[in-house]
Structures are given as structure tokens and as C-alpha cells.
Amino acid sequence: MVLSDAERVMLQSWVRRRSSAQSLALRSRIVLESADGHAIAEVARRLGITTDTVRAWRRRFLERRLDGLCDEPRPGVPRKITxxxxxxxxxxxxxxxxxxxxxxxxxxxxxxxxxxxxxxxxxxxxFALQPHRAETSLLSKDPLFIDKVRDVVGLYLDPPERALVLCVDEKSQIQALDRSQPVLPGVPERRSHDYARSGTTTRFAALDTATGKVIGSLHRRHRAVEFKKFLAKLDKEVPADLEVHLILDNYVTHKVPAVKKWLATHPRFHLHFTPTGSSWLNLVERWFAELTTKKLRRGVHRSVQALEHDIRTWLADWNDTPRPFVWTKGCRRDRRQGRRLLPTNLRLRTLGRRPRSVRPASR
CATH class of the missing domain: 1.10.10 (Arc Repressor Mutant, subunit A)
Known part of the structure; x- marks a missing residue:
């Protein structure tokens, strides 16, 4: 068996190339060993294969040269879908x-x-088509949308010196639910569909964007009176030498005259409102999602007192090792409307994690 220089170079490349199929590399070795003068039995012994395999690929190569080492088209029905x-x-x-x-x-x-x-x-x-799936979206109609987004995101990316940036919101109507039957362990866990309501509570929370620590309080009602009490608590717990920037949504209790009067007597508090219909810009909403997922959604509470005890315990555990959320999503240009927007699919990255999901930073 005699090889041309071009054939030898091609066979050697098939043997050395990492992306070559193992079957093609083996056939190339058979031809190269045979071209070096080794007998059929010797080639079979050196490569650990049968003599019939060596004979078959020697014959294929002599008949069709390099093309004979490639797989022939598989038999089957011709393609019907064009x-x-x-x-x-x-x-x-x-x-x-x-x-x-x-x-x-x-x-x-x-x-x-x-x-x-x-x-x-x-x-x-x-083609990644899923007509059965539907997602929700909302484009804010706030005329000051762009200015408010830049204001809020600017506080996340470049907070002012000697100031504390807090994301503030309320999670109202947290229900104390007791299942009608005991929860059955298993994969998945089984719970009865019906339950008994034992009352509700409201969690006020302020998330420190720098450290991830949360200042919170619980109230049975959700009014301006309770919100003003929460502001007083923030004023007490935040060091007096720091300015306080609060990021809030446009809920009516945040703008009533009683709250405005309190703010006038506490000039170190500065309020920054998210655009209308864009409460997802507030990072504390992501913290509320952690609370719901890890404590509330599958919790069983026979009284409001038990519910509030669990929430306080969970908050204390969180503050023992707080995990900050880090904003990484910038603005992009919406060419159809000619203005800069932030997409509704909010993306966050947490310290030490890849930006694939919205999770708190690892402990």
C-alpha cells in the first residue's frame, strides 16, 4: 500500500485532531500502519482489533482512497418535510x-x-417556539419615568457619601393560615387545598443597599400612622450623622400631609419615588420574595402571634449574616419609542454568583 504525501498528511491530521471521530481515527491508523509495511495480523495486534476489520478498511481505502474511510449515507426514508x-x-x-x-x-x-x-x-x-406560554409586562406611563429611573439606579450604582440608602416598602395582608389537615411529607410535599384564616399582619421593611441588613417592624394595620411610626424607628436606628435616602413606591400613605409634616421636621430624610407601575425597581421587593419563598408560602400558623414570631425570627437570622443585592442591569435604548428604558425583566447579580438568577449573595 503506497500513500501520496497529501494522503499521508490528511490521515495523520485525522489521527491527531481532537475533534475527529474515534472511528475515523482508527481507520486512519489502520491505513498508516499498513502503508508502513506491517502485515494484517500485525496491524490487528498493534491496534487491538480483529483481522477482518483491518482487511475491510484496507480494501475500502484501495478502492476509494480517502473517501472510502468516511461513513456511507445511512439507509432510510427520504425527507418528507421540506x-x-x-x-x-x-x-x-x-x-x-x-x-x-x-x-x-x-x-x-x-x-x-x-x-x-x-x-x-x-x-x-x-426554533424555541412556545405558544402555550404567556408572560406579563407593563410599560410605565409616568411622564417622569426616565428621570426617576436615573435617580433610583444612580443611588444603587453611585450612592452619596456619608449617607445611607434604604429601600422601603410594606408587605401588607400577610395571612396566618392553618391547613385543615396535617401537611404530609414527601416529594413533593402535600398540603390540603383548604385552610382556616386567623388574621393578617403587615411587614414594614427598609433594606440597606450597601450591607443587605434589614430594619423591620410589624403592624396589624397599614395606614399613614403606622408608616410614620416606622419612619421614627428608622430615625432612631440610623446614626444621626448620616443622611438617609429612602426609595419608595407611590402608595398614598407615603405622601399624606402627616408624613410630609414629619419629613419637614427631619430634613436628613430624602424620599426618592419609583415611577408609577414600576415598583420592581425597589430592591426590597426582592427581599420580600425571599421572605415569601422561605418562610410564608409553605408556613402553617394558627394565630397572628405565631406568624409574627416566625417573621421576627427569620429577620433576625437574616441580619446575622446579611447578604446585599447588587444591581447590574443598565439602561438600554428602546428604538421604537426613542427613549432609554429599563426592561421589566429585572436582572440582579449577587456577590459571588453568576448573573443567572436573582438570589441573595452567598454567606
Missing amino acids: DADVERVIVKTLEETPKDATHWSTRSMAAATGMSQSAISRIWRA
Whole structure:
């Protein structure tokens, strides 16, 4: 067996290349060993294969040279779904709706196009189409939207010196729920669908954006009176030599005359309001999500007192090792409206984590 220089170089590259298939590399070694003058039995022994395998690939190479080492086309039914059929499914999915529904299913699309349900599923997966899914969105109509976003995000990214930036909000109507039957452990955990209400409470919270520490208080009602008491608590706990910047939403209790009068007598407090319909800009909402997920959603409480005790305990544990949230999402230009917006899918990164999810920093 005699090899040309070009054939030898190509065979050696197939052997050395990391991306080559193992089968192609083995066939190349068979040809190279044979070209070096080794007998069939010797090649089989050196490569740990049978003599029939060596004979077969020697014969294939002598007949078709390098092309003979590649796999031949597999037998099978010719392709029935053309590119035009795939385009028709995609266009129909994106631009049309069925007569009897608000969105397509794989079976309704199969009936409309004459294809099989499995074919529609493969096309949708290939192009990441999910007509059955729907997400919510809201574009704020606040005329000062841009200015307020820059104000709030500016406090996150570049807080003023000798000042404390606090994200303040209330989580109202936290219900003390007792399940009608005991919770059954397992995977997943099983809870009865019905429950008994034992009252509600409201959690006032102020998240320190620098450290992640939370100042909180509980009240049975949610009025301006309770909010003013919470402001007094902040004034007591924050060192007197620091300015206080509060980021709040546009709830009416934050703007009543009694609160304005209190703020006038405490000039170190500065209020920064998020745009209308954009409370997701407030980082304390992410902390409330932690509270809901880890303590409230699956909690069982037979009284408001038990609920408040659990919330206080959880807050104390959080403040033992506070974990700050770090803002990493900047503004982007919305070309259709010609102004800078922040998308509603708020992205946060936490210290020591990849920006794949919104989680507190690792302890």
C-alpha cells in the first residue's frame, strides 16, 4: 500500500485532531500502519482489533482512497418535510391564531398543516417556539419615568457619601393560615387545598443597599400612622450623622400631609419615588420574595402571634449574616419609542454568583 504525501498528511491530521471521530481515527491508523509495511495480523495486534476489520478498511481505502474511510449515507426514508413546510409552520405560529382558541397547540397546528403532532413538536423545539406560554409586562406611563429611573439606579450604582440608602416598602395582608389537615411529607410535599384564616399582619421593611441588613417592624394595620411610626424607628436606628435616602413606591400613605409634616421636621430624610407601575425597581421587593419563598408560602400558623414570631425570627437570622443585592442591569435604548428604558425583566447579580438568577449573595 503506497500513500501520496497529501494522503499521508490528511490521515495523520485525522489521527491527531481532537475533534475527529474515534472511528475515523482508527481507520486512519489502520491505513498508516499498513502503508508502513506491517502485515494484517500485525496491524490487528498493534491496534487491538480483529483481522477482518483491518482487511475491510484496507480494501475500502484501495478502492476509494480517502473517501472510502468516511461513513456511507445511512439507509432510510427520504425527507418528507421540506424547508417550505417548516417556514409555513413558523409563520402560522407567529402570525395567526386558531379559530377556536387564543393560541396554537401541537395538535391543532398539526390538524391545520397536515403534519404529525410530533413533527410540529420538533419544529417548535428547534426554533424555541412556545405558544402555550404567556408572560406579563407593563410599560410605565409616568411622564417622569426616565428621570426617576436615573435617580433610583444612580443611588444603587453611585450612592452619596456619608449617607445611607434604604429601600422601603410594606408587605401588607400577610395571612396566618392553618391547613385543615396535617401537611404530609414527601416529594413533593402535600398540603390540603383548604385552610382556616386567623388574621393578617403587615411587614414594614427598609433594606440597606450597601450591607443587605434589614430594619423591620410589624403592624396589624397599614395606614399613614403606622408608616410614620416606622419612619421614627428608622430615625432612631440610623446614626444621626448620616443622611438617609429612602426609595419608595407611590402608595398614598407615603405622601399624606402627616408624613410630609414629619419629613419637614427631619430634613436628613430624602424620599426618592419609583415611577408609577414600576415598583420592581425597589430592591426590597426582592427581599420580600425571599421572605415569601422561605418562610410564608409553605408556613402553617394558627394565630397572628405565631406568624409574627416566625417573621421576627427569620429577620433576625437574616441580619446575622446579611447578604446585599447588587444591581447590574443598565439602561438600554428602546428604538421604537426613542427613549432609554429599563426592561421589566429585572436582572440582579449577587456577590459571588453568576448573573443567572436573582438570589441573595452567598454567606
